[in-house]
Amino acid sequence: MKKGMNWLLLLGVVILAIVPLLLVQDSEFGGADGAAEEAITEIAPAYEPWFQPLLEPPGGETESLLFAVQAAVGAGVIGYAVGLYKGRLDRQKR
Template sequence: MTAKSNALLLGMAALIVAAPLILNPAAQFGGTDDAASEVVTASNPDYRKWTEPFWAPTKEIEATLFALQAAFGAGILGYVLGRMHGRRDK
């Protein structure tokens, strides 16, 4: 790959990442858990949760666990892709 194609790919990646923020800067990015809770409450206002979490981590621990999960998944993906690439080279 040439430097020109690398710069083009980097620019396209930056545009993909920045486009949602530029097009709708006031958007609220919530999780699926929040969206599901809102749907359940709207469809059945009398619904009561019948379970409770046994542990509620702090935001810092929650973010750390999420980062560890992402790193673990990236490691597995990298390993599998590396093995496939090595197999192809044989």
């Protein structure tokens, strides 16, 4: 029962990730940084940033890779913490 529930949850996550991509045709899924930059230039066209980034990624692929790595590390930390506390709870029950 428990193994089946895990597969069902995984299937639900995959469906939630894929369905919007299939239903919303001809759309660009941009990030919040680009939307914020557009909003700022609409509100104050003469605005100049206070500073420039120290490192500029060479392309959009690199930026996507760094975001994916950040998400994977975050998921790993959360998974480790959940496993650690679950193991402690199981040990206390024994």
